[in-house]
Amino acid sequence: MTRRDPFDEIEELFERMGREFEELGGTLEGTGPEVPRFPGARDVDVDVVEDDEAITVVADLPGFDADDVDVELRDDALVISGSREESSEFDVAEEDGADDPDDGESGPAHVRYHRRERRRSSVSRRVPIPEPVEADAAAASFDAGVLTVTLPKRSPDDDRGHTIDVS
Amino acid sequence: MNTTNPFDEIEQFLGRTPLGGERSRGRDLRTADIDVAEYADEFVVMADLPGFDRDEIDVRVRDDRLAIAAERDAEREDADRRYIRRERRHESVTRTVGLPTNARLDDATATYRHGVLTVTVPLDVLDADEGRRIDVN
Numbered sequence: 024m025t026r027r028d029p030f031d032e033i034e035e036l037f038e039r040m041g042r043e044f045e046e047l048g049g050t051l052e053g054t055g056p057e058v059p060r061f062p063g064a065r066d067v068d069v070d071v072v073e074d075d076e077a078i079t080v081v082a083d084l085p086g087f088d089a090d091d092v093d094v095e096l097r098d099d100a101l102v103i104s105g106s107r108e109e110s111s112e113f114d115v116a117e118e119d120g121a122d123d124p125d126d127g128e129s130g131p132a133h134v135r136y137h138r139r140e141r142r143r144s145s146v147s148r149r150v151p152i153p154e155p156v157e158a159d160a161a162a163a164s165f166d167a168g169v170l171t172v173t174l175p176k177r178s179p180d181d182d183r184g185h186t187i188d189v190s
Numbered sequence: 191m192n193t194t195n196p197f198d199e200i201e202q203f204l205g206r207t208p209l210g211g212e213r214s215r216g217r218d219l220r221t222a223d224i225d226v227a228e229y230a231d232e233f234v235v236m237a238d239l240p241g242f243d244r245d246e247i248d249v250r251v252r253d254d255r256l257a258i259a260a261e262r263d264a265e266r267e268d269a270d271r272r273y274i275r276r277e278r279r280h281e282s283v284t285r286t287v288g289l290p291t292n293a294r295l296d297d298a299t300a301t302y303r304h305g306v307l308t309v310t311v312p313l314d315v316l317d318a319d320e321g322r323r324i325d326v327n
Binding site: 068069070071072073074075078081082083084085086087088133134135136137138139140141142150153166167168169 | 228272277
Protein backbone atom coordinates (compact mmCIF):
# COMPACT_ATOMS: atom_id res chain seq x y z
CA MET A 24 0.00 0.00 0.00
CA THR A 25 1.23 3.43 -0.83
CA ARG A 26 1.47 5.93 1.95
CA ARG A 27 -0.24 9.16 1.16
CA ASP A 28 1.16 12.54 1.89
CA PRO A 29 -0.87 13.84 4.85
CA PHE A 30 -0.81 17.36 3.41
CA ASP A 31 -2.49 16.06 0.28
CA GLU A 32 -5.19 14.61 2.45
CA ILE A 33 -5.67 17.85 4.34
CA GLU A 34 -5.81 19.76 1.10
CA GLU A 35 -8.36 17.33 -0.22
CA LEU A 36 -10.41 17.72 2.94
CA PHE A 37 -10.44 21.50 2.56
CA GLU A 38 -11.39 21.15 -1.04
CA ARG A 39 -14.26 18.91 -0.08
CA MET A 40 -15.39 21.27 2.66
CA GLY A 41 -15.25 24.10 0.18
CA ARG A 42 -17.51 22.20 -2.13
CA GLU A 43 -19.97 21.44 0.67
CA PHE A 44 -20.09 25.08 1.70
CA GLU A 45 -20.49 26.09 -1.88
CA GLU A 46 -23.51 23.91 -2.03
CA LEU A 47 -24.78 25.25 1.27
CA GLY A 48 -24.43 28.75 -0.09
CA GLY A 49 -26.26 27.66 -3.17
CA THR A 50 -29.20 26.40 -1.18
CA LEU A 51 -29.20 29.48 1.07
CA GLU A 52 -29.80 31.57 -2.02
CA GLY A 53 -32.96 29.63 -2.48
CA THR A 54 -33.97 27.92 -5.64
CA GLY A 55 -36.91 30.15 -6.41
CA PRO A 56 -40.57 30.10 -5.50
CA GLU A 57 -41.41 27.41 -8.04
CA VAL A 58 -39.38 24.92 -6.07
CA PRO A 59 -40.85 24.14 -2.68
CA ARG A 60 -38.30 23.13 -0.07
CA PHE A 61 -38.92 20.97 2.92
CA PRO A 62 -36.51 21.75 5.71
CA GLY A 63 -34.38 18.78 6.62
CA ALA A 64 -35.42 16.94 3.52
CA ARG A 65 -33.05 16.23 0.71
CA ASP A 66 -35.18 15.90 -2.35
CA VAL A 67 -33.01 13.88 -4.65
CA ASP A 68 -30.20 11.49 -3.76
CA VAL A 69 -27.25 11.85 -6.09
CA ASP A 70 -23.91 10.22 -6.79
CA VAL A 71 -21.23 12.24 -8.52
CA VAL A 72 -18.45 10.20 -10.08
CA GLU A 73 -15.32 11.57 -11.67
CA ASP A 74 -12.97 9.86 -14.06
CA ASP A 75 -10.33 11.16 -16.45
CA GLU A 76 -12.74 12.16 -19.19
CA ALA A 77 -15.98 13.10 -17.51
CA ILE A 78 -18.03 13.91 -14.46
CA THR A 79 -21.09 11.71 -14.18
CA VAL A 80 -24.07 12.67 -12.06
CA VAL A 81 -26.48 9.87 -11.16
CA ALA A 82 -29.78 10.88 -9.52
CA ASP A 83 -32.60 8.79 -8.08
CA LEU A 84 -35.96 9.99 -9.35
CA PRO A 85 -38.27 7.03 -8.75
CA GLY A 86 -41.76 7.31 -10.15
CA PHE A 87 -40.92 10.02 -12.65
CA ASP A 88 -41.29 9.76 -16.38
CA ALA A 89 -38.48 10.95 -18.66
CA ASP A 90 -40.82 13.79 -19.70
CA ASP A 91 -41.25 14.89 -16.09
CA VAL A 92 -37.53 15.40 -15.57
CA ASP A 93 -35.68 18.60 -16.34
CA VAL A 94 -31.90 18.96 -16.35
CA GLU A 95 -30.06 22.23 -16.74
CA LEU A 96 -26.42 23.22 -16.50
CA ARG A 97 -26.42 26.60 -14.82
CA ASP A 98 -23.06 28.23 -14.18
CA ASP A 99 -21.05 25.55 -12.49
CA ALA A 100 -23.94 23.52 -11.15
CA LEU A 101 -26.29 20.96 -12.56
CA VAL A 102 -29.90 21.65 -11.65
CA ILE A 103 -32.14 18.60 -11.70
CA SER A 104 -35.87 18.90 -11.21
CA GLY A 105 -38.80 16.61 -11.57
CA SER A 106 -42.49 17.28 -11.36
CA ARG A 107 -45.44 15.03 -11.87
CA GLU A 108 -49.13 14.80 -11.30
CA GLU A 109 -49.99 13.04 -8.10
CA SER A 110 -50.57 9.45 -9.02
CA SER A 111 -54.29 8.89 -9.42
CA GLU A 112 -54.25 6.10 -6.91
CA PHE A 113 -52.86 8.35 -4.24
CA ASP A 114 -54.57 11.64 -4.85
CA VAL A 115 -57.31 10.82 -2.40
CA ALA A 116 -56.55 12.72 0.77
CA GLU A 117 -55.26 10.70 3.63
CA GLU A 118 -57.44 10.03 6.61
CA ASP A 119 -55.91 12.37 9.16
CA GLY A 120 -53.69 14.62 7.03
CA ALA A 121 -51.56 15.34 10.07
CA ASP A 122 -48.22 14.44 8.61
CA ASP A 123 -48.61 16.27 5.36
CA PRO A 124 -49.80 19.83 5.83
CA ASP A 125 -49.09 20.64 2.18
CA ASP A 126 -51.83 18.36 1.08
CA GLY A 127 -54.84 20.54 1.73
CA GLU A 128 -57.39 18.40 -0.02
CA SER A 129 -60.05 16.54 1.81
CA GLY A 130 -61.63 13.56 0.21
CA PRO A 131 -63.50 10.39 0.88
CA ALA A 132 -62.14 8.56 3.89
CA HIS A 133 -62.29 5.12 2.30
CA VAL A 134 -58.53 4.92 2.07
CA ARG A 135 -56.32 4.56 5.07
CA TYR A 136 -52.61 5.24 4.79
CA HIS A 137 -50.43 3.18 7.03
CA ARG A 138 -47.30 4.81 5.72
CA ARG A 139 -46.47 7.70 3.43
CA GLU A 140 -42.76 8.06 3.03
CA ARG A 141 -42.37 8.42 -0.70
CA ARG A 142 -41.91 11.89 -2.11
CA ARG A 143 -44.66 13.20 -4.24
CA SER A 144 -45.16 15.82 -6.93
CA SER A 145 -42.07 17.96 -7.37
CA VAL A 146 -38.46 17.60 -6.35
CA SER A 147 -35.28 19.45 -7.22
CA ARG A 148 -31.60 19.41 -6.53
CA ARG A 149 -28.64 21.60 -7.38
CA VAL A 150 -25.39 19.71 -7.77
CA PRO A 151 -22.18 21.77 -7.92
CA ILE A 152 -19.83 20.62 -10.66
CA PRO A 153 -16.26 21.08 -9.43
CA GLU A 154 -14.60 21.32 -12.83
CA PRO A 155 -15.24 23.02 -16.16
CA VAL A 156 -17.24 20.78 -18.47
CA GLU A 157 -18.30 20.84 -22.09
CA ALA A 158 -21.94 21.83 -21.78
CA ASP A 159 -22.63 21.14 -25.45
CA ALA A 160 -21.37 17.59 -25.20
CA ALA A 161 -23.41 16.70 -22.11
CA ALA A 162 -25.58 13.62 -22.44
CA ALA A 163 -28.44 12.42 -20.26
CA SER A 164 -30.34 9.17 -20.02
CA PHE A 165 -33.21 8.05 -17.83
CA ASP A 166 -33.93 4.47 -16.92
CA ALA A 167 -35.86 2.78 -14.10
CA GLY A 168 -36.21 6.03 -12.20
CA VAL A 169 -32.51 6.84 -12.42
CA LEU A 170 -31.15 9.85 -14.29
CA THR A 171 -27.57 9.68 -15.53
CA VAL A 172 -25.92 12.84 -16.83
CA THR A 173 -22.45 12.62 -18.36
CA LEU A 174 -20.50 15.88 -18.54
CA PRO A 175 -17.25 15.61 -20.50
CA LYS A 176 -14.46 17.57 -18.88
CA ARG A 177 -13.01 20.58 -20.56
CA SER A 178 -9.25 20.57 -20.63
CA PRO A 179 -7.88 23.74 -19.04
CA ASP A 180 -6.09 24.93 -22.17
CA ASP A 181 -9.16 25.06 -24.37
CA ASP A 182 -10.96 27.49 -22.13
CA ARG A 183 -11.23 29.86 -25.01
CA GLY A 184 -11.68 28.38 -28.42
CA HIS A 185 -10.07 25.32 -29.91
CA THR A 186 -6.81 23.74 -29.11
CA ILE A 187 -4.60 23.24 -32.08
CA ASP A 188 -2.32 20.29 -31.88
CA VAL A 189 1.28 21.10 -32.49
CA SER A 190 2.95 18.29 -34.33
CA MET B 191 -38.53 36.18 -1.39
CA ASN B 192 -36.53 33.55 0.32
CA THR B 193 -38.48 31.84 3.05
CA THR B 194 -35.97 29.09 3.77
CA ASN B 195 -34.76 29.06 7.32
CA PRO B 196 -30.95 29.10 7.18
CA PHE B 197 -30.73 27.06 10.36
CA ASP B 198 -32.66 24.26 8.73
CA GLU B 199 -30.22 24.37 5.87
CA ILE B 200 -27.31 24.19 8.27
CA GLU B 201 -28.87 21.27 10.07
CA GLN B 202 -29.46 19.65 6.76
CA PHE B 203 -25.84 20.21 5.89
CA LEU B 204 -24.76 18.65 9.17
CA GLY B 205 -26.94 15.66 8.41
CA ARG B 206 -29.43 16.23 11.19
CA THR B 207 -33.11 15.89 10.72
CA PRO B 208 -34.96 18.70 12.47
CA LEU B 209 -38.36 17.37 11.52
CA GLY B 210 -37.63 13.76 12.24
CA GLY B 211 -40.28 11.29 11.35
CA GLU B 212 -40.74 9.38 8.21
CA ARG B 213 -40.41 12.29 5.84
CA SER B 214 -36.84 12.98 6.82
CA ARG B 215 -33.93 11.81 4.77
CA GLY B 216 -31.68 10.85 7.64
CA ARG B 217 -32.82 7.31 7.18
CA ASP B 218 -31.50 3.85 7.08
CA LEU B 219 -29.73 3.26 3.80
CA ARG B 220 -30.81 -0.33 3.75
CA THR B 221 -34.54 0.26 3.59
CA ALA B 222 -36.77 1.56 0.84
CA ASP B 223 -39.23 4.45 1.17
CA ILE B 224 -42.76 3.10 0.98
CA ASP B 225 -46.37 4.16 0.87
CA VAL B 226 -48.90 1.73 2.30
CA ALA B 227 -52.56 2.36 1.52
CA GLU B 228 -55.51 0.28 2.60
CA TYR B 229 -58.69 0.57 0.57
CA ALA B 230 -61.99 -1.20 1.17
CA ASP B 231 -61.10 -4.02 -1.18
CA GLU B 232 -57.34 -3.88 -1.63
CA PHE B 233 -54.08 -3.22 0.10
CA VAL B 234 -51.45 -1.36 -1.94
CA VAL B 235 -47.76 -1.06 -1.14
CA MET B 236 -45.59 1.21 -3.30
CA ALA B 237 -41.83 1.13 -2.80
CA ASP B 238 -39.20 3.40 -4.34
CA LEU B 239 -36.54 1.12 -5.79
CA PRO B 240 -34.79 3.26 -8.38
CA GLY B 241 -32.29 1.67 -10.69
CA PHE B 242 -33.04 -2.01 -10.23
CA ASP B 243 -33.83 -4.62 -12.82
CA ARG B 244 -37.01 -6.63 -12.42
CA ASP B 245 -35.07 -9.81 -11.75
CA GLU B 246 -33.14 -8.15 -8.94
CA ILE B 247 -36.34 -7.57 -6.98
CA ASP B 248 -37.78 -10.26 -4.76
CA VAL B 249 -41.29 -9.94 -3.34
CA ARG B 250 -42.65 -12.62 -1.03
CA VAL B 251 -45.26 -13.23 1.64
CA ARG B 252 -44.32 -14.98 4.81
CA ASP B 253 -46.44 -15.20 7.97
CA ASP B 254 -48.80 -12.42 6.93
CA ARG B 255 -45.91 -10.10 6.18
CA LEU B 256 -44.91 -8.82 2.80
CA ALA B 257 -41.16 -8.83 2.33
CA ILE B 258 -39.55 -6.74 -0.40
CA ALA B 259 -35.88 -7.22 -1.17
CA ALA B 260 -33.75 -5.84 -3.96
CA GLU B 261 -30.14 -6.61 -4.53
CA ARG B 262 -27.55 -5.60 -7.08
CA ASP B 263 -23.83 -5.64 -7.47
CA ALA B 264 -21.94 -2.88 -5.75
CA GLU B 265 -20.47 -0.24 -7.97
CA ARG B 266 -16.77 -0.12 -7.53
CA GLU B 267 -14.52 2.79 -7.03
CA ASP B 268 -11.04 2.49 -8.39
CA ALA B 269 -8.14 4.71 -9.35
CA ASP B 270 -9.88 5.89 -12.51
CA ARG B 271 -13.28 6.37 -10.98
CA ARG B 272 -13.64 8.59 -7.95
CA TYR B 273 -16.83 9.38 -6.03
CA ILE B 274 -17.15 13.09 -5.31
CA ARG B 275 -20.54 12.53 -3.76
CA ARG B 276 -22.26 9.31 -2.84
CA GLU B 277 -25.77 9.47 -1.45
CA ARG B 278 -27.72 6.91 -3.40
CA ARG B 279 -28.57 3.59 -1.85
CA HIS B 280 -26.38 0.81 -3.06
CA GLU B 281 -26.42 -2.93 -3.12
CA SER B 282 -29.20 -4.40 -1.06
CA VAL B 283 -32.42 -2.84 0.16
CA THR B 284 -35.08 -4.65 2.18
CA ARG B 285 -38.39 -3.76 3.75
CA THR B 286 -41.23 -5.71 5.33
CA VAL B 287 -44.85 -4.69 5.80
CA GLY B 288 -47.53 -6.38 7.90
CA LEU B 289 -50.60 -7.43 5.94
CA PRO B 290 -54.17 -7.39 7.22
CA THR B 291 -55.70 -10.75 8.12
CA ASN B 292 -58.29 -10.52 5.35
CA ALA B 293 -55.60 -10.20 2.65
CA ARG B 294 -55.98 -12.68 -0.22
CA LEU B 295 -52.33 -13.50 -0.46
CA ASP B 296 -52.66 -15.87 -3.39
CA ASP B 297 -54.10 -13.13 -5.55
CA ALA B 298 -51.37 -10.56 -4.91
CA THR B 299 -49.81 -8.91 -7.95
CA ALA B 300 -46.69 -6.80 -8.37
CA THR B 301 -45.50 -4.40 -11.05
CA TYR B 302 -42.26 -2.45 -11.42
CA ARG B 303 -42.28 0.75 -13.43
CA HIS B 304 -40.05 3.84 -13.43
CA GLY B 305 -38.19 2.54 -10.41
CA VAL B 306 -41.32 2.06 -8.31
CA LEU B 307 -42.57 -1.34 -7.18
CA THR B 308 -46.33 -1.57 -6.64
CA VAL B 309 -47.74 -4.61 -4.84
CA THR B 310 -51.50 -4.96 -4.79
CA VAL B 311 -53.15 -7.48 -2.46
CA PRO B 312 -56.94 -7.89 -2.74
CA LEU B 313 -58.83 -7.94 0.55
CA ASP B 314 -61.80 -10.09 1.44
CA VAL B 315 -64.62 -7.63 1.97
CA LEU B 316 -65.94 -7.94 5.46
CA ASP B 317 -69.60 -7.26 5.38
CA ALA B 318 -70.68 -5.59 8.57
CA ASP B 319 -74.11 -7.23 8.47
CA GLU B 320 -73.10 -10.74 7.67
CA GLY B 321 -69.76 -10.97 9.43
CA ARG B 322 -67.11 -13.20 8.02
CA ARG B 323 -68.34 -16.48 6.70
CA ILE B 324 -66.59 -19.59 7.92
CA ASP B 325 -66.91 -22.69 5.82
CA VAL B 326 -68.28 -25.72 7.64
CA ASN B 327 -66.64 -28.94 6.65
